[in-house]
Amino acid sequence: MAMRRHAVARAGEIPPGGRKVLMVGKLSIGIFNVAGELKAYRNACPHAGAPVCVGRISGTSLPSPVYEYAYGLEGCILRCPWHGWEFDLRSGEHLVDPATKLKAIAVAAGPSESLDPVTVETSGDEVYVLLPQ
Amino acid sequence: MPLIDCDVHNAFADVRGELRPFLPRLWQDFADRHGIAVPPAGYVSPVGVQREDARPPGGGIAGSDPAYLIRDHLERYGISYAILTGSHILGASNHFDPDWGNALVRAYNENLAARWLSLSDRFRGSIIINHSDPEAAAKEIHRCAADSRFVQVLMASGSNRLFGQRFFHPIYEAAAAHGLPVAIHPGTEGAGTADTPTPAGRPTRYFEWHNIVPINAMAHVNSLVCEGVFEKFPGLKFIAIECGIAWLPHLMWRMDKNYKGLRSQVPWLKRLPSEYIREHVRVTTQPTEEPENPKHLVQIFEMIGAPEMILFSSDYPHWDFDSPKVALPAVPADWKEKILWRNAAALYGLKLPEPAAIGG
Numbered sequence: 506m507a508m509r510r511h512a513v514a515r516a517g518e519i520p521p522g523g524r525k526v527l528m529v530g531k532l533s534i535g536i537f538n539v540a541g542e543l544k545a546y547r548n549a550c551p552h553a554g555a556p557v558c559v560g561r562i563s564g565t566s567l568p569s570p571v572y573e574y575a576y577g578l579e580g581c582i583l584r585c586p587w588h589g590w591e592f593d594l595r596s597g598e599h600l601v602d603p604a605t606k607l608k609a610i611a612v613a614a615g616p617s618e619s620l621d622p623v624t625v626e627t628s629g630d631e632v633y634v635l636l637p638q
Numbered sequence: 639m640p641l642i643d644c645d646v647h648n649a650f651a652d653v654r655g656e657l658r659p660f661l662p663r664l665w666q667d668f669a670d671r672h673g674i675a676v677p678p679a680g681y682v683s684p685v686g687v688q689r690e691d692a693r694p695p696g697g698g699i700a701g702s703d704p705a706y707l708i709r710d711h712l713e714r715y716g717i718s719y720a721i722l723t724g725s726h727i728l729g730a731s732n733h734f735d736p737d738w739g740n741a742l743v744r745a746y747n748e749n750l751a752a753r754w755l756s757l758s759d760r761f762r763g764s765i766i767i768n769h770s771d772p773e774a775a776a777k778e779i780h781r782c783a784a785d786s787r788f789v790q791v792l793m794a795s796g797s798n799r800l801f802g803q804r805f806f807h808p809i810y811e812a813a814a815a816h817g818l819p820v821a822i823h824p825g826t827e828g829a830g831t832a833d834t835p836t837p838a839g840r841p842t843r844y845f846e847w848h849n850i851v852p853i854n855a856m857a858h859v860n861s862l863v864c865e866g867v868f869e870k871f872p873g874l875k876f877i878a879i880e881c882g883i884a885w886l887p888h889l890m891w892r893m894d895k896n897y898k899g900l901r902s903q904v905p906w907l908k909r910l911p912s913e914y915i916r917e918h919v920r921v922t923t924q925p926t927e928e929p930e931n932p933k934h935l936v937q938i939f940e941m942i943g944a945p946e947m948i949l950f951s952s953d954y955p956h957w958d959f960d961s962p963k964v965a966l967p968a969v970p971a972d973w974k975e976k977i978l979w980r981n982a983a984a985l986y987g988l989k990l991p992e993p994a995a996i997g998g
Contacts, residue, residue, distance in 0.1 A: 566905035571866035589899030601898045
């Protein structure tokens with residue numbers, strides 16, 4: 506499929522832990538710097554279509570024994586502003602049900618709840634996303 | 639087909655006379671002055687609690703004569719085992735004085751072993767505990783568990799704390815150590831130290847109080863799952879006796895939905911809340927919900943999706959008794975077999991001969 510490059514940010518504009526939410530054509534997307542790596546997701550939660558990309562970025566309590574707490578994944582968790590579902594920004598996976606993803610590599614296989622993948626590319630001074638034409 | 643009745647109320651014709659010999663001298667003196675004091679919930683039924691027709695011919699209240707109970711109930715319905723759940727005793731958990739409560743439940747358990755469990759192999763006992771003193775309750779569980787005729791721990795469902803909380807964990811630790819399930823039974827909602835029967839206030843009359851009893855079981859089951867009791871004690875089973883069934887789909891769906899967003903508060907949970915409920919919680923049938931269309935109840939059972947969760951109970955000899963002859967009219971045969979005996983046999987480790995195959 507032919508892909509088209511869209512400039513979305515200047516290099517360095519999105520620092521680690523930061524994000525930028527913008528429209529590309531008719532599509533709302535969020536670009537996240539997750540520990541130095543840029544990730545982009547469609548700004549629609551697979552649960553109920555909320556603008557997930559404007560949700561709080563945080564860490565979370567990791568699986569632990571009863572009454573013990575282990576806080577981790579700092580800066581890797583995106584929490585949807587509706588209903589509070591937590592997504593791992595590194596994979597796009599919902600923490601409770603990893604089959605539900607913000608960004609599914611296997612989206613072509615067609616899980617209906619998965620978001621369209623958006624590929625991020627850096628070239629020279631610009632950050633681009635590649636979208637089907 | 640075999641039949642196991644998971645809620646049969648043995649009773650006392652003379653509660654003080656029967657428990658007094660098993661009380662320490664100091665508490666005998668207390669009982670002589672004040673009786674076998676347990677706090678009342680305060681709701682009175684126009685029907686009374688005991689079935690008029692179940693009164694033993696030799697006198698005493700219904701359920702107080704073991705030999706008559708065998709004839710009138712076990713033999714009449716072909717009941718293989720009756721799980722005895724007691725009378726007049728659950729409120730020991732809700733008395734203001736936990737030392738009296740501890741003495742009382744111990745006397746009860748000793749009386750049960752001597753007067754009931756020794757009389758028939760078809761009787762199986764509940765270790766009644768005082769949940770307001772979990773360390774003492776754990777000791778009582780260890781003491782009684784040596785007698786294998788006790789098959790579960792039983793405590794009042796009325797409480798001023800939710801049962802998942804760490805305060806109660808010594809009870810679950812002791813029960814799990816002996817492979818005993820922990821059951822709750824209603825009746826003490828609003829009595830003594832127990833909180834109001836509903837968090838919205840006190841019902842006005844027995845009718846209203848009885849309608850809303852399941853709210854308490856819902857709250858306790860919710861608490862047990864959320865506090866991680868079934869992660870901490872993976873072998874533990876919890877039985878909500880006489881608290882209804884049809885509320886389970888609602889609670890399971892609501893818990894699962896919330897878990898998807900609020901998981902971070904309970905990082906010790908490794909599965910959906912409903913999965914813990916299906917594996918660890920058991921409910922009894924009586925008083926069976928009776929929708930106008932009996933098939934609707936079967937649909938609810940399908941929504942729960944775990945026929946092994948449901949145990950038959952009659953509540954003999956109480957007024958809202960469910961007769962085994964007419965119970966569960968629309969339930970399919972394979973589910974009915976599990977509900978009437980297979981689930982209870984597995985839960986309580988009761989051995990029963992396999993029924994002969996039809997036409998075999």
